[in-house]
Amino acid sequence: GENVEQHPSTLSVQEGDSAVIKCTYSDxxxxxxxxxxxxxxxxxxxxxxxxxxxxxxxxxRIAVTLNKTAKHFSLxxxxxxxxxxxxxxxxxxxxxxxxxxxxxxxxxxLLAVQP
Amino acid sequence: DVKVTQSSRYLVKRxxxxxxxxxxxxxxxxxxxxxxxxPGLGLRLIYFSYDVKMxxxxxxxxxxxxxxxxxxxxxxxxxxxxxxxxxxxxxxxxPGGKETQYFGPGTRLLVL
Numbered sequence: 068g069e070n071v072e073q074h075p076s077t078l079s080v081q082e083g084d085s086a087v088i089k090c091t092y093s094d095x096x097x098x099x100x101x102x103x104x105x106x107x108x109x110x111x112x113x114x115x116x117x118x119x120x121x122x123x124x125x126x127x128r129i130a131v132t133l134n135k136t137a138k139h140f141s142l143x144x145x146x147x148x149x150x151x152x153x154x155x156x157x158x159x160x161x162x163x164x165x166x167x168x169x170x171x172x173x174x175x176x177l178l179a180v181q182p
Numbered sequence: 183d184v185k186v187t188q189s190s191r192y193l194v195k196r197x198x199x200x201x202x203x204x205x206x207x208x209x210x211x212x213x214x215x216x217x218x219x220x221p222g223l224g225l226r227l228i229y230f231s232y233d234v235k236m237x238x239x240x241x242x243x244x245x246x247x248x249x250x251x252x253x254x255x256x257x258x259x260x261x262x263x264x265x266x267x268x269x270x271x272x273x274x275x276x277p278g279g280k281e282t283q284y285f286g287p288g289t290r291l292l293v294l
Contacts, residue, residue: 068241076222099281110272110285111225156224160281169215169240170283174224 069094071159073173080147081181088176090157091139097159100133100140101170105154114155115142147180154178184209186275186286194292201260203289205273212278214256216240216248219270219288231256263293 070093080086092100101116117124117131117140124131128147133140144151154177158170189204205214215230217240227240229248237248245267249257260267273286 073224101281101283103283110287111283112285113282116281169227169230171227171241172217172225174222 069097069159069171071157071171071173073157073176075176076174077177077179079179079181082147082149084147086144086147086151086178086180088142088155088157088178089139090141090159090173091137092159092171093138094159094161095135095138096161099160100131101158102129102131102142103156103158103172105156105175107153111156144178147178149180149182152178152180184211184275184284186273186284188271188273188286188289190289191287192290192292194294195260195263196294197264199260199263199293201263201291201293203258203260203271203273203291205256205258205275205286207254207275207284209275209277209284210253211275211284212253213276214250215274215276215283216246216256216258217272217274218242219272225272228258263291265293267291268293 073090098119103111104114105111117133128145130143154175156175157173160170185208187206195201216228217225226242228246231237231250247259271289274283
């Protein structure tokens with residue numbers, strides 16, 4: 068089955084710097100890669116996702132890149148702010164024909180943005 | 183606005199007790215999931231359901247069962263709670279044919 072590895076487990080950056088979180092997946096059939104953000108004491112929420120037919124997607128200060136050949140994808144946050152501090156989870160699944168399939172989550176990255 | 187609720191935010195139970203965790207959604211979503219969240223292990227799927235009375239095992243189903251008698255409600259059952267089931271339990275829902283998972287607030291369970 069699918070396995071998703073996520074690194075680093077913790078990341079501390081200065082406000083204004085960039086942060087990068089990397090994930091690798093094992094199942095080459097995976098075609099959907101979301102990222103969830105979980106603030107302290109809150110529920111996880113989707114912040115961005117990418118499908119296997121594109122290599123990069125951007126939404127304001129966050130972007131995700133996908134390398135299908137190497138089977139890895141990354142989350143990039145630019146100009147970090149204290150409110151970006153949270154645990155970030157990557158995930159992977161295959162989703163063919165509109166059927167909802169289960170997500171396999173990475174182990175999470177605790178991002179701390181120092182003011 | 184998607185609303186997913188869980189019956190308790192905090193729960194304390196004794197070893198051997200039968201424990202029910204309830205998840206209710208008001209958006210008519212077909213798909214519902216139960217995860218447990220542990221530090222350093224991320225979110226691990228316990229069970230999921232694509233429809234009423236339908237269930238499938240996730241990656242760590244041992245020691246758990248589920249029930250989905252109505253579309254809006256998905257229950258997680260710990261038949262005989264053990265200390266290694268102390269964890270945060272998160273429910274999630276997904277509309278049919280979609281991918282975004284909408285999470286509940288979580289239930290932090292402590293088994294003594």
